[in-house]
Amino acid sequence: METTEPNRSFLFDVLLPKLEVISWILAVIGFVANWFQLRNADYLLIIGLGGLADVYMLKALSPLQIAADDEQYLMANESGEHYSQIAPTDVRNSNFDTVRRQIIAFGSGAIFAGVLFRLMAWEYNTNILLFGEACLLVAILSLALKQHYSMRLLLLAALGGLTLYIPAETWIHQFHGNDPILVQKMIYQLDHPRDQAAAQDVREYLKQKRARR
Structure with a gap:
C-alpha cells in the first residue's frame, strides 16, 4: 500500500526552523556586541533570545509531534493490523x-527567556530559569530511565545553570561598565524590584541616553 506524506505545516515545518536559525545568529551577535558594550546591542540580544524562546514555545504546540508518536499505529494499519490490537503499554x-x-x-523556551531576563537584569529572571531547569531535569531523567540521553538537552540545562550561577550584577557590570551611572541605577533597581520609581528612573535614563546619540 502506498504511503502518503503527512500534510506539511507552513508554520511548524517551514517558518519556525528558519526563525530558529536567524534567532541563534542574532542572539550570538547580540551577546558578543553587548560583551564589548557596543551601541544598541541590547536590541539584537532581545530579538535573538526572545525569538528562540518563542520558537520553542510554539514547537510545544506542533500537531505533528502527536502525529510522529502515532507512526507505529499508521504502520500497523497499513500492514492490516487493527488499531485495537496494539498493546496498551505502547499507547x-x-x-x-x-x-x-x-x-x-x-523548558527550552523558558531557558532562553530566563537567560534573556537575566542578561537584561529584568524581574523574575530567576523564577523563569528555575522553571526551565526543572522541565529539562524531568525530561533528562525520563530519558535516562530508558537508557537514552540528549546532548542538546544537557548543554541547554548547563546554559541555564551557568546563567543562574553568575549573579545578575556581574552581567550589568560587563554589559554597561562604560556607564557607571547606569550601572548604579540598574543595581539599585535589581535590589529593589518592587520600587516602581527605581524602574522608571532606569527607563528615563536609558531614554535620555538614546536621545543624546
Whole structure:
C-alpha cells in the first residue's frame, strides 16, 4: 500500500526552523556586541533570545509531534493490523513521549527567556530559569530511565545553570561598565524590584541616553 506524506505545516515545518536559525545568529551577535558594550546591542540580544524562546514555545504546540508518536499505529494499519490490537503499554509510552516532547519544548523556551531576563537584569529572571531547569531535569531523567540521553538537552540545562550561577550584577557590570551611572541605577533597581520609581528612573535614563546619540 502506498504511503502518503503527512500534510506539511507552513508554520511548524517551514517558518519556525528558519526563525530558529536567524534567532541563534542574532542572539550570538547580540551577546558578543553587548560583551564589548557596543551601541544598541541590547536590541539584537532581545530579538535573538526572545525569538528562540518563542520558537520553542510554539514547537510545544506542533500537531505533528502527536502525529510522529502515532507512526507505529499508521504502520500497523497499513500492514492490516487493527488499531485495537496494539498493546496498551505502547499507547501509554507514546502518550508519555508526547508529553515529554512538550515538556522539553516549554523548558527550552523558558531557558532562553530566563537567560534573556537575566542578561537584561529584568524581574523574575530567576523564577523563569528555575522553571526551565526543572522541565529539562524531568525530561533528562525520563530519558535516562530508558537508557537514552540528549546532548542538546544537557548543554541547554548547563546554559541555564551557568546563567543562574553568575549573579545578575556581574552581567550589568560587563554589559554597561562604560556607564557607571547606569550601572548604579540598574543595581539599585535589581535590589529593589518592587520600587516602581527605581524602574522608571532606569527607563528615563536609558531614554535620555538614546536621545543624546
